[in-house]
Amino acid sequence: MTAVLFTCAGQRVDIVGAFRRAGATAIATDANPLAPALYAADEHALVPRIDDPGYLPALRALVQEHDVQLVVPLTDLDQVLLARGCDELSGALVLLPAAEIVERLEDKYLAHVLFEERGIASPPTWLPGNVPDDAAFPLLVKARHGFGSRHIYRAADRAQLGFFLGYTPVDSIVQACLAGEEFSIDVFCDLEGRCLNAIPRTMIESKGGESIKGMSIKDEALIELARDVAESLGVVGPANIQCFREADGTHFITDINTRFGGGFPLPLAAGGRYPELALALARGERPEPRLGDFREGIVMTRFFSDLSLTPNGDGTLKPLAPAE
Numbered sequence: 001m002t003a004v005l006f007t008c009a010g011q012r013v014d015i016v017g018a019f020r021r022a023g024a025t026a027i028a029t030d031a032n033p034l035a036p037a038l039y040a041a042d043e044h045a046l047v048p049r050i051d052d053p054g055y056l057p058a059l060r061a062l063v064q065e066h067d068v069q070l071v072v073p074l075t076d077l078d079q080v081l082l083a084r085g086c087d088e089l090s091g092a093l094v095l096l097p098a099a100e101i102v103e104r105l106e107d108k109y110l111a112h113v114l115f116e117e118r119g120i121a122s123p124p125t126w127l128p129g130n131v132p133d134d135a136a137f138p139l140l141v142k143a144r145h146g147f148g149s150r151h152i153y154r155a156a157d158r159a160q161l162g163f164f165l166g167y168t169p170v171d172s173i174v175q176a177c178l179a180g181e182e183f184s185i186d187v188f189c190d191l192e193g194r195c196l197n198a199i200p201r202t203m204i205e206s207k208g209g210e211s212i213k214g215m216s217i218k219d220e221a222l223i224e225l226a227r228d229v230a231e232s233l234g235v236v237g238p239a240n241i242q243c244f245r246e247a248d249g250t251h252f253i254t255d256i257n258t259r260f261g262g263g264f265p266l267p268l269a270a271g272g273r274y275p276e277l278a279l280a281l282a283r284g285e286r287p288e289p290r291l292g293d294f295r296e297g298i299v300m301t302r303f304f305s306d307l308s309l310t311p312n313g314d315g316t317l318k319p320l321a322p323a324e
């Protein structure tokens with residue numbers, strides 16, 4: 001059995017469960033005892049908050065205690081910390097790209113500059129003070145360190161741009177607003193940055209920045225685009241690549257998350273076997289790429305679920321045994 005430590009487990013019951021079904025022993029961590037995914041794991045532990053200097057040492061102690069071979073961050077929150085501190089985790093493999101890439105992707109302006117450097121098409125993007133006079137509207141005011149579609153405003157003209165730049169409470173960028181169809185591609189890469197698979201999906205419906213309805217599609221252009229982008233950035237492990245296809249067929253990358261996407265159930269149902277690939281990497285194996293090897297036309301429709309907990313008697317909680 002390979003022991004896998006999940007950080008910021010939150011609500012990712014789907015991912016923890018999929019790794020267990022793939023043969024992992026799951027250890028889930030979160031700062032909040034009401035994070036549902038804690039109770040979906042074989043073992044769980046409450047850890048300090050990410051901004052607490054005790055965070056990495058707490059993870060290191062868990063790695064040692066459970067002989068953890070693989071660390072999988074489930075949110076964006078601790079990725080920079082883990083990518084920088086991966087040598088402090090007692091030899092466990094941290095499923096992240098180089099710290100520099102993680103840091104730059106977390107900042108939407110630096111990500112845009114990185115995309116340009118690597119020849120990856122990204123919509124024209126500026127810092128608020130540098131928007132050229134001839135920039136074509138509509139423009140988006142987007143949170144520079146945003147997530148979950150928070151703090152994104154569409155400005156129809158220069159007056160609205162000025163208004164939204166004053167109105168937004170967060171550090172922002174200004175970006176050309178694309179009119180085409182949005183797609184999301186879930187990739188998985190090995191430790192050398194080879195893309196092992198890329199599974200595109202349509203965005204039928206999103207809520208709060210999360211895809212809740214979508215369909216896997218075997219779109220060769222999107223598979224090639226995602227492989228290209230992932231390999232030129234040196235992605236390691238999972239990443240979710242978001243792009244728009246414009247009327248003339250060109251693609252622009254708008255956002256990349258170096259973790260399992262919110263739509264994880266779809267590439268899983270389509271046969272991507274990403275948990276198995278992650279476990280193979282942790283065992284030191286070198287699985288061969290099988291790009292395009294997945295089922296198209298699989299439709300995902302997501303819904304809320306719930307868990308009832310009861311006191312354990314020692315201040316902790318445990319799942320309520322299902323009624324007989």
Ligand SMILES: Nc1ncnc2c1ncn2[C@@H]1O[C@H](COP(=O)(O)OP(=O)(O)O)[C@@H](O)[C@H]1O
Nearest residue numbers: 123146147148149150175176177178209254255
């Ligand atoms: N340049 C753009 N043009 C049109 N829509 C965009 C653009 N950038 C983002 N969006 C929309 O806003 C959503 C969130 O933006 P994104 O860049 O993915 O930020 P995050 O997911 O980190 O909040 C996207 O899924 C997309 O629907």
Ligand SMILES: [Mg+2]
Nearest residue numbers: 148149242255
């Ligand atoms: Mg996004």
